[in-house]
Amino acid sequence: MQERILGRTGVPVGVVGLGAWQLGADWGRVDEDEAIATLSAAHEAGVTFIDTADVYGDGRSERLVGRFVRSLPxxxxxxxxxxxxxxxPQEAPNYHLDNFRAWNDRSRENLGVDTLDLVQLHCPPTEVYHTDAVFDGLDEMVAEGRMKAYGVSVETTAEALAAIARPNVASVQIIFNLLRLKPLDEVLPAAEKAGVGIIARVPLASGLLSGRYDEQTTFAADDHRTYNRHGEAFDQGETFSGVDYGTGLQAVRRLAALKPEGATMTQFALRWIIDHPAVCVVIPGARNAEQARGNAAAAALPPLPAQTHDAVARVYDDLVRESVHGRW
Structure with a gap:
């Protein structure tokens, strides 16, 4: 698989990674054997970057990822x-060094390592990006050997730009997909200029861009695509990229006409993201080995022609821009 340098970490990673939110069972049940099989299939297909979080399944995702990584030769x-x-609670005063160390200890225990590769602030309140003490604390934790590097996961492009301006932020994780084009305006150019890695998250708009859903599709009660459509539990932009479900279906049907022959909608959506050189890695989730292998195969597709990128922009302008562009 093609590799790119992950921003200021200096570490090469495959352009298609794996998002491990699903393995925490926050998208419905995934048993442990299936989770390990998914991780194994992704790695065998060339995936060398896995993204998780301490709250995915209250640590379950981290523990499963750690178990898998320790099993590798x-x-x-x-x-x-x-x-x-x-x-x-998402209040800026809670983002201080004592809490950072406690959270870091828990993640190191869950993953079974002394030093974490990359730790990202998980979509904190906007004020946090402008608080020097937060970044001083993160620098101190790197110096202590708790982690090799740090980055941020953001909700908005303004937060991304504030993070990119920080001298030791290695990476910015941001929602970027066929239904969320705003990062193209300023964030990707700024990150490329600064040498900050872009990790593209929610690349399939919570599965909407897979093309597998329609008006009759239902999701389990414990699936955020049921309980967070209007931001009831966390930021609305995390679910279907903030796009109204019906509008999203319309957009996907138009986008499907642009799909390269022989590729799936999922692979088309991932290839479109990879075509942007400022993106170091895209992190689709997978619930099983078949999905993991299919995602990784997107890296082998040739770059999309310029006219396809232009057509994607027209679909966005016609159906999506008005509802999401000014919000995130």
Whole structure:
């Protein structure tokens, strides 16, 4: 698989990674054997970057990822990124060094390592990005050997730009997909200029861009695509990228006409993201080995022609821009 350098970490990673939110069972049940099989299939297909968080399944995702990575032979390396900050009320004063160390201790225990590869603040309150003490504390934790590097996961492009301006932020994780084009305006150019890695998350708009859903599709009660459509539990932008479900279906039907022959909608959506060189890695989730292999195969597709990128922008302008562009 093609590799790119993960921003200021200096570490090469495959352009398609794996998002491990699903393995925490926050998208419905995934048993442990299936989770390990998914991780194994992804790695065998060339995935060398896994993204998790301390709150995914209350640590379940981290524990499963750690178990898998420890099972690999010494010559098989994987970069594991985790996140912290969502274990407390989302108030800026809770983002301080004592809490950071406690969250870090828990993640290191869950993953079974002394030093974490990459730790990201998990979509903290906007004020946090402008608080020097937060970043001083993160620098101190790197100096202590608790983690090799740190980054942020953001909700808005303004937060991303504030993070990119920080000298030691290695990476920014942001929602970027066929239904969320705003990062193209400023964030991707700024990150590329600064040498900050972009991790593209929610690349399939919570599965909407897979093309497998329609008006009759239902989701389990414990699936955020049921309980968070209007931001009831966390930021609305995390579910279907903030796009109204019906509008999203319309957009996907138009986008399907642009899909390269022989590719799935999922692979088309991932290839479109990979075509942007500022993106270091895209992190689709997978619930089983088949999905993991299919996602990884997107890296082998040729770049999309310019006219396809232009057509994607027209679909966005016609159906999506008005509802999401100004919000995130």
């Amino acid at each position: 010494p010559d098989r390396t994987v970069t594991v990124a985790t996140k912290m900050g969502r274990r407390v």
